[in-house]
Amino acid sequence: MLDCIESICFSEEEIADIVKKLGKEITKDYDGKDPLVIGLLKGCIPFMSDLFKNIDTEITLGYMKVSSYKGTESTGTIKIDGSIPDAKGRHVIIVDDILDTGRTLNAIKNVFMDNGALSVEVCVLLDKPEGRKVNIVPKYCGGKVPNAFVVGYGLDYEEHYRNLPYIGILKKEIYS
Ligand code: IMP
Ligand code: MG
Secondary structure, eight states: OOOEEEEEEEEEEHHHHHHHHHHHHHHHTTTTTEEEEEEEEEETHHHHHHHHHHHOEEEEEEEEEEEEEEETTTEEEEEEEEEEOOOOOOOEEEEEESSSSHHHHHHHHHHHHTTTTTTEEEEEEOOOOGOSSOOOOOOOEEEEEEOOOOETTTBTTTTTTTOSSSEEEEEEGTOO
C-alpha cells in the first residue's frame, strides 16, 4: 500500500467481485436491448473496461470527457469536452467511478433525456451519499464510501493514483 493512503476501502479482489455482480445485473436487465453504455472519462477507465467483460449481451460503447473537480473540491460547473454520443431512441447507461454531489451525473442524464434517449440509467462503482447535493439514485452501484476523498482504480487526486488496483482513502496531509 502507498504511504499516502490512510486505509483501503475496497481491495482488488473485492472490486472484481463487485464488477462481476454489476455486469450480471446489467446483462439481465438489458438483454436484447443493445444499450448505449457511456463511460465518463477519465475516472471510468478501469471500471468500464472490467465491466464490459462481465456484460454478456450486445452493447454499444461510448465515451464522454466530463470534468467538475479541482483538487478535492467539486466546482459545481460541469464541462463537456468534445462531442456527445447520439442517444436518440436508445437505452443509455452512464458509467462513472463515483457519485458524490450528484451534479455531474444529473447534468449528463438530462443531456441524454433532452436528446431523445428512451431511458437513461446510472451505473457507478461507488456512492458517497453524504456528499449529495442533487437528488439522483443510481440504478447500479457497487458500494458506499464515507465522506472522505478516495483514490485508486480510476479515481484521482490531481491526475495521480488512478493506477492503484485498490480504492483507498487519501491522507488529508496530501491535499491540505
Ligand atoms: P459529483 O458531480 O460531485 O457527483 O462528482 C462526481 C465526480 O467527482 C466523479 O466522477 C469524480 O471524478 C469526482 N469525485 C468525487 N468524489 C471523489 C473522490 O472521493 N475521489 C476522487 N474523485 C472524486
Ligand atoms: Mg471523474
